[in-house]
Amino acid sequence: MAQLEQIAAPGSEWWRSAVIYQIYPRSFADASGDGIGDLPGITSRLDSLKELGVDAIWLSPFMTSPQRDAGYDVADYRDVDPLFGTLADFDRMLEESHARGIRVIVDLVPNHSSDQHVWFQEALKAGPGSPERARYVFRDGRGKNGELPPNNWESVFGGGMWERVTEADGTPGQWYLHIFDATQPDFDWTNEEVKEEFRSILRFWLDRGVDGFRVDVAHGMVKEAGLPDYAPVADADSMGGGEENVPYWGQDAVHDIYRDWHKVLAEYDGDRALCGEAWLPTLKKTALWVRPDEMHQTFNFPYLMTPWDAKALGDVIRESLDEFGAVGAPSTWVLSNHDVVRHATRLALTDENPQGEGIGPNTPNKPDTKIGLARARAATTLMLALPGSAYLYQGEELGLPEAMEIPDEFRQDPTWFRTNGERYGRDGCRVPLPWEADAPAFGFNETGLSWLPQPSDWAAYSRDTEEGDPLSTLSLYKELLAARREHGFGAGSLVWEDAGKDAVAFRRGDVHVIANLGTKPLALPAGATVVLKSQPFGGADLPVDTTVWYTTA
DSSP states (O other): OTTOEEEOOOOOOGGGTOEEEEEOHHHHOOSSSSSSOOHHHHHHTHHHHHHHTOSEEEEOOOEEOOOTTTTOSOSEEEEEOTTTOOHHHHHHHHHHHHHTTOEEEEEEOOSBOOTTSHHHHHHHHHOTTOTTGGGBOEEOOBSTTSOBOSSOOBOTTSSBSEEEEEOTTSSEEEEEEOSSOTTSOBBOTTOHHHHHHHHHHHHHHHHHTOOEEEETTTTOSSOOTTOOOOOOOTTOOTTOTTOSSOTTSSOTTHHHHHHHHHHHHHTSSSOOEEEEOOOOSOHHHHHGGGSTTSOSEEOOHHHHTOOSOHHHHHHHHHHHHHHHHHTTOOOEEESOOTTSOOHHHHTTOOSOOOTTOOOOTTOSSOOOHHHHHHHHHHHHHHHTTSSSEEEEETTGGGTOOOOOOOOGGGOOOHHHHHTTTSOOTTGGGOSOOOOOTTSGGGGTOSSOOOSSOOOGGGGGGOHHHHHTOTTSHHHHHHHHHHHHHHHTTTSSEEEEOOOOTTEEEEEETTEEEEEEOSSSOEEOOTTEEEEEESSOOOSSEEOTTEEEEEEEO
16 A cells, blocks of 8 residues: 555636635635624735635625525525625625635525525415415325325424414415425425525526535435435434435435536636535535536535545545546545534544534543644644645634533524434534634624624633734644645645554655544654644654654755
8 A cells, every 4th residue: 555646536617626715704704893704894804815825705695585594594595684784795705815816605595495585385275285385395194184294304403394384274284304494494406496496596696706625415315205204313513424225315316406506607707616514424425416527526424424534534535536527527525514523622522413413512431632733733734735626714824722611592503492402413513703812702893792792711712812922823833834836735645654553654755745634653764854834843763643744855
């Protein structure tokens, strides 16, 4: 295995090698001072992203929404929610991003709408068998009087996946499907009207100049015919990533939708891109989403969920390059996002923590924050040396840990409420960012308001504090991104090297990369000259939980 060379899928499109920074608009920067981040806030902080060195930004939902699920419940796909600003604010943010050489990807939520969407309101009024109801998944109930849901499916957010409606005459009526919250009814993607509506929505934003779309729940839009009963195992990830043959995840017909969308994007210049959020049990299945006529990228969740173990990590990297390369696509690499425990905390967990469960005050065996940060820095230093496209989640460049001590009364995630507090959900990774140590709300705004409470010790993680420290996590990220560009690491090949069972090691041209995931220091080769290291150290031995890039004479 020492001399195995793996080559990234060739191509010159920007998305093959880009570093893309995820912005969660509610929590990035708040220009209005109401405690919720907004589009003008994003515009005001674009220079910080240019200085960081990212190629593109991806915005989580900012479209019109009642905000029952932080914007993933869309009521109008062609407008900006007043919480975040206006279409004019969006256009200015897009223009200012492009002026800095930063592309913009927007979130699209096609699996479901808000129950406040005009289509769903029309469906409630129109009644059973109507064209309006045919846009969504409505079914008659089981039982003598239809009093039982159509099947036994359980919502990702807890509780049943069906909600019964009251008909216009006041009688109990049909049931509608909602994979997530009851306020998020699922579209019926066998309906041609739904398909045409989303073609139009794609063109609306493409015409404004966006560079692509991140597609929410890309594996959930089509359900198995007949909607058969299914019960996941008790410790399953909430988005189904570890399970085979789930009737509401990963159905073959979903690929037809993306082939259709691929044609729409191909009408526009500038290599517009689709990136899918598809939680699937294997990399081989994940790669099916990025065949040449479908999506351009899909998130590499098997990589994200890999534990801090040298063999497991090496195996998933090899398999990723093989499977994505086999369909001519780049692998994507990602360690954190708005749905998972931040990797500065997650990599130090000692107990199982299924995706979507979260961490809170009563979680046993809380992770060691120093170990977590060391591993996070080492993991990112390794990730940014890999060929392909990398995603960063806002705040990870500051080394932010999961906010674990959010009081119950401040929680917002529907998961918390639908499970009666049994699962904390995702609030801990969504807390507003700290920009300035001594400012109100740590510089998130000027009023001190914050939709989720910021930990009192986050002054140490603020951007202005870290900018003055050459050893900070922010400084490390800037060095990594500059060196990645300098060496062209987004493209090309890597050659695997053998550094023992506790290490992941490979070579990129004349730069060697080695990560120590073991319990003892590792000796670096004689004559090694360190180019970049995830944490300071002296001597010839590589400490545990540390990654270096080095050259040899």
